[in-house]
Amino acid sequence: MTERVLVGVVGAVLVLGAAFAAPARAENVPASFDCAKAASAAEKFICAQAVLRWQDLALSRSYRAARNAVTGPARDSLLAGQRDWVRDRDRRCIADRTFKDLSALRSQVYDCMNSLYIDRRRALQDFAAAPLSPRGVEEIDLKPIAAAHPDIVEGGTVRVSAIRLSPDATLAAILLPSLELDGPDQVWLYRIADRKLVAATPAPDRQQPHPDGAPAAIKALAWQGETLYARVAIWSGDDQGEDGATAVYAATMDVRRRLDQVPGDIRALLDKVQSGTVKEDEVPESDGADLDAVRGNRHFLVWAADLGHGTIELKMRKRIAGAPVHLVAWGSRSLWRNLFDAERSQLVYAADTGISVFDMTTHGERRIAGTSAGDQPSAISADQRLFVWSTRNRCGDEFLADQDEDAPERFCLARLSKPEAGK
Secondary structure, eight states, X not given: OOHHHHHHHHOOTTTHHHHHHSOOOGGGOOOSSOGXXXXXXXXXXXXXXXXXXXXXXXXXXXXXXXHHTOOHHHHHHHHHHHHHHHHHHIIIIITTOOHXXXXXXXXXXXXXXXXXXXXXXXXXXXXXXXXXXXXXXXXXXXXXXHHHOGGGEETTEEOOSEEEEOTTSSEEEEEEEOSSSSSEEEEXXXXXXXXXXXXXXXXXXXXXXXXXTOEEEEEXXXXXXXXXXXXXXXXXXXXXXXXXXXXXXXEOSSOEEEOSSOOHHHXXXXXXXHHOSOOGGGSOGGGTOOGGXXXXXXXXXXXXXXXXXXXXEEEEEESSTTOOXXXXXXXXXXXXXXXXXXXXXXXXXXXXXXXXXXETTTOOEEEBTTOOTXXXXXXXXXXXXXXEEEESSOTTOTTOOOOOTXXXXXXXXXXXXXXXXXX
């Protein structure tokens, strides 16, 4: 096999710069090679499928990262292994079929190639950077919430809007979705040490019209030690709901109270959370990105662009004028539920190889072991030692079985072990 074929099919490291600089729309998501020059039946089939184009581009990145991690004989062995993988892929999925033959067997060939690409990407990711390993995996018991709010239980799943961890990772704030407005309308506190759950803000009142002062929507959360402060929009006579008056609640595991007077430092904390750090003119208009979905720190911006038909692009760029856009991931709506670590300039998102941690400075990526396609990140502590995610498998499933969409969604919690030095 020639070097051109190897590079063209599994990762053209020389053309990646161009592909990164201008990510295309769903119908034109790039492969790692120039589809205008596709010659083999395999290349033509990849170019005909948006998902396989993305898989090819993503695999080329993983291969490049793995190659850069080794030298000498180890690099030669990696190259030989990649050539063997290409031959095995073509033997198992393509055989001696023409492109016309492959098109007639589209679903079968697609499933074969997609599966092989994901497995190979996972192996190369772990070769380049050892995965983070969950320890002490447990499921968060949401039965107390289900008993208090049976109206937000669907198919055995307690619907959750978001989860936020306290700075010391001893508590979790669980936000529950509103049945009337977009976003959450109540917060519960979960103490990790003894798995206790308590309501941090009052439950919404379903009466119509709503009583004055009843909670309408959670606007902002801020931690100070073991106390959670929540700014809550309240219903009033003018029925403005989430755009109306607000109240602030302070909650610990033992006490919940509405503040008659909000200390200045707490008000400033909540204001900072609510206002965000992204200006409207920084949002790329061509992506149709929602300002509320754009996050940033001093160095980077990250956002999810909706391409329609359930397809999402997860993108980032440096926070300087004219900086090129980098396509982090391309896939389903699961990419909306990503976590942005502003302190480390890292992104935690649902990749099709499992949940991954993406470094925005180096573009390096590290997988979280024990997670699979379909799992969703929910929260990660400031020191990246505690992680919460959702799955429709069993928490801690070692075999990474396919997600059962009819199974209830579970929320799992685990400590993350750092890889050994040098990995």
